[in-house]
Amino acid sequence: MEKTVRKWRFMGVAVLFCVISVIYLGRLFYIQISGRVRGTEQKNEIRTVTIQAVRGEIFDRNGELLVGNRYTYDLVLSYKTFSSMDVREANRECLQILQGLSENPEEGSNLREERYFPFEGTYPYYRYSEAALDGESVVYFRLQRVLSDLKLDGDLTAKELAEYYIDAHGLLMKQNNGKRYFDDDQVDALIRLYYDMDAQRFRALGEYVFAENVNLSAMTYIKELSVSLAVFHMNAERVYEYPGYASHILGRVGPIYAETWSYYKEQGYQMNAIVGIDGCEAAFESYLRGIDGEMEIELDASGTLLRSTVKKEPVAGKDVYLTIDVDLQIAAEDGLAENVALVVEKSNGYASKGSDCNAGAAVVMDPNDFSILALASYPTYDLSTYSLLYNDLLADPAGPLRNRALNESYAPGSTYKLGVAAAAMCEGLLEAGERVLCNRVSPYGSNPTCSTYSQHPNEYLNVREAIADSCNLFFYEIGHRFDINEKLSDMGAFMSKLGFGRATGVELPEAIGSVSDPNDWGSTDSTWKSLFAAIGQANDATPLQLSCYLGTLLGGTRYAAHLLYGVSEFGSDGITQKNEPVVLDTVEIPTWVLDEIVGGMKQVVTDNATVRSNFSEVRKKMTVGAKTGTAQVGGDNPDNALFVCAAPIESPELVISVVLEKGAGGSAASLTAARILEAYLKKQP
Numbered sequence: 013m014e015k016t017v018r019k020w021r022f023m024g025v026a027v028l029f030c031v032i033s034v035i036y037l038g039r040l041f042y043i044q045i046s047g048r049v050r051g052t053e054q055k056n057e058i059r060t061v062t063i064q065a066v067r068g069e070i071f072d073r074n075g076e077l078l079v080g081n082r083y084t085y086d087l088v089l090s091y092k093t094f095s096s097m098d099v100r101e102a103n104r105e106c107l108q109i110l111q112g113l114s115e116n117p118e119e120g121s122n123l124r125e126e127r128y129f130p131f132e133g134t135y136p137y138y139r140y141s142e143a144a145l146d147g148e149s150v151v152y153f154r155l156q157r158v159l160s161d162l163k164l165d166g167d168l169t170a171k172e173l174a175e176y177y178i179d180a181h182g183l184l185m186k187q188n189n190g191k192r193y194f195d196d197d198q199v200d201a202l203i204r205l206y207y208d209m210d211a212q213r214f215r216a217l218g219e220y221v222f223a224e225n226v227n228l229s230a231m232t233y234i235k236e237l238s239v240s241l242a243v244f245h246m247n248a249e250r251v252y253e254y255p256g257y258a259s260h261i262l263g264r265v266g267p268i269y270a271e272t273w274s275y276y277k278e279q280g281y282q283m284n285a286i287v288g289i290d291g292c293e294a295a296f297e298s299y300l301r302g303i304d305g306e307m308e309i310e311l312d313a314s315g316t317l318l319r320s321t322v323k324k325e326p327v328a329g330k331d332v333y334l335t336i337d338v339d340l341q342i343a344a345e346d347g348l349a350e351n352v353a354l355v356v357e358k359s360n361g362y363a364s365k366g367s368d369c370n371a372g373a374a375v376v377m378d379p380n381d382f383s384i385l386a387l388a389s390y391p392t393y394d395l396s397t398y399s400l401l402y403n404d405l406l407a408d409p410a411g412p413l414r415n416r417a418l419n420e421s422y423a424p425g426s427t428y429k430l431g432v433a434a435a436a437m438c439e440g441l442l443e444a445g446e447r448v449l450c451n452r453v454s455p456y457g458s459n460p461t462c463s464t465y466s467q468h469p470n471e472y473l474n475v476r477e478a479i480a481d482s483c484n485l486f487f488y489e490i491g492h493r494f495d496i497n498e499k500l501s502d503m504g505a506f507m508s509k510l511g512f513g514r515a516t517g518v519e520l521p522e523a524i525g526s527v528s529d530p531n532d533w534g535s536t537d538s539t540w541k542s543l544f545a546a547i548g549q550a551n552d553a554t555p556l557q558l559s560c561y562l563g564t565l566l567g568g569t570r571y572a573a574h575l576l577y578g579v580s581e582f583g584s585d586g587i588t589q590k591n592e593p594v595v596l597d598t599v600e601i602p603t604w605v606l607d608e609i610v611g612g613m614k615q616v617v618t619d620n621a622t623v624r625s626n627f628s629e630v631r632k633k634m635t636v637g638a639k640t641g642t643a644q645v646g647g648d649n650p651d652n653a654l655f656v657c658a659a660p661i662e663s664p665e666l667v668i669s670v671v672l673e674k675g676a677g678g679s680a681a682s683l684t685a686a687r688i689l690e691a692y693l694k695k696q697p
Contacts, residue, residue: 065302068329263291302329347687425643428548479612491546517572613637640678
């Protein structure tokens with residue numbers, strides 16, 4: 013099936029090239045056979061024009077097309093050619109074009125809309141419309157501009173203006189037998205056309221778009237009529253196969269901005285080239301762009317094409333395969349939307365319980381090489397309507413244009429405790445099985461307390477239980493031990509090796525976040541430094557960094573996170589250049605330490621009622637390890653909800669991080685992760 017799809021893609025491009033060739037050859041044949049060349053006494057012009065290269069397409073890791081190309085053709089008239097023609101011939105060809113478009117309506121062929129026509133009725137019974145007489149309307153403004161451009165009286169009546177077009181274009185000319193060349197319906201059609209040309213300032217601009225998105229049958233029909241006025245301009249536009257999904261990843265294409273022209277000029281681009289603006293379109297521009305070709309054309313003095321010769325064949329851009337799995341991407345984005353709605357629904361209107369939750373992010377990653385399987389930001393937008401809705405998107409207070417997965421950093425809250433526990437055991441500050449009293453009150457001052465976990469006051473917890481119950485007092489004790497042993501910097505260094513405060517290596521722009529070194533906190537009390545750092549409130553990370561952190565903790569190797577899976581020649585059947593993982597750092601974590609961490613993560617899924625419920629279907633098929641996080645934002649703002657997990661926990665194939673802004677409780681964010689794992693399991697044989 014995949015080879016068949018590729019075959020049709022390649023054939024589609026070939027057909028398009030053949031259509032263009034037929035158009036040029038048909039035009040050349042018409043010139044040579046019909047004798048429209050006016051004579052050798054007029055000097056011909058030779059130009060070199062660019063043949064636009066086909067832009068490479070974007071696929072997911074499984075070969076699912078994400079971004080393709082659609083080619084459309086606009087029928088454009090040249091004023092130089094039009095003005096050099098006999099008026100009767102120009103009228104005839106314009107009518108032929110109109111006929112060709114009207115008789116081949118399928119698949120588009122959008123004739124320019126008559127937005128500015130000032131008359132009501134049909135020829136010869138014209139009268140000015142209300143809009144043409146309304147001094148505040150666009151139609152009135154265009155009418156006055158047309159009269160001025162044509163040097164006509166501003167008070168011209170409808171009849172007089174119609175007579176101008178009749179005289180200027182010979183619309184009532186008669187044959188030798190006294191019969192008119194054009195009937196009233198044809199005269200009406202030509203007056204409408206010629207007025208629109210003037211309203212669009214055809215003379216000044218030199219080109220007039222007669223019709224947009226002209227279909228193949230209309231193109232063929234018009235060319236068979238040997239219409240010399242018809243010139244078809246090819247437009248290539250991106251088509252999004254999953255509109256509304258992966259928008260923050262894929263990015264946009266557009267014209268070169270003035271401020272970046274010098275850069276692109278050095279790279280050999282034409283000024284009118286279309287380039288990647290952001291996202292993967294920009295990151296992988298060097299693969300996608302292709303190499304434009306060149307064609308030499310010869311025109312006579314009237315602008316008529318005499319010959320065309322391809323001097324340099326265009327080279328299509330390469331296809332790019334992303335590490336993204338589109339099924340998991342959809343599950344992540346839909347899961348976030350469902351998750352946010354559920355949090356708001358269950359809040360009963362209380363901000364402290366999540367009534368203001370309206371945004372979030374999720375990242376799914378393969379911990380074995382840090383390839384990104386899904387990268388979702390909520391709310392999102394649709395790339396296919398981006399330009400149309402840009403102002404609304406920009407004004408939306410929820411910030412749909414923000415890529416929260418890469419460019420927003422959050423305090424990790426209790427998800428940070430996994431790394432702190434590992435650091436403490438690796439540094440010899442905590443033994444496996446050692447128990448610490450959790451009595452809701454810190455021995456290092458009246459605050460902070462552990463009021464969240466009132467179900468087991470005066471209970472001694474080991475590290476697994478402390479992870480499962482996210483006991484702050486347990487981790488205050490760990491922070492204190494780092495402090496009194498003067499190892500606070502060692503805790504920060506350990507967390508840094510796990511990825512906090514480090515660039516992930518992803519190909520798109522990202523925030524870096526920070527890792528706390530309490531020794532740099534100035535005059536702040538030492539005790540507070542250690543306690544605050546140990547529970548994850550003095551650090552911040554992006555959702556991608558959280559996934560990298562968990563992947564490094566469980567696997568011992570921090571790879572560069574990446575979206576590029578591989579590259580192939582346009583239309584080929586497989587990847588010809590695969591992206592290899594890059595090791596950024598390693599960390600030595602003894603097996604017994606990992607056993608304690610993983611044991612605690614497994615208990616989160618079995619002991620936390622919300623997580624257990626959300627993962628009920630997933631747990632039937634795989635064992636999951638997780639950690640919740642409820643991070644304070646400051647002031648009266650509701651807490652953020654965070655959730656990280658790995659599955660299957662014995663040998664992780666996925667690590668997932670989820671953040672819900674103002675989501676109140678970390679366990680609430682587990683629904684998104686559950687939806688992702690459900691989608692993953694459906695794909696397994």
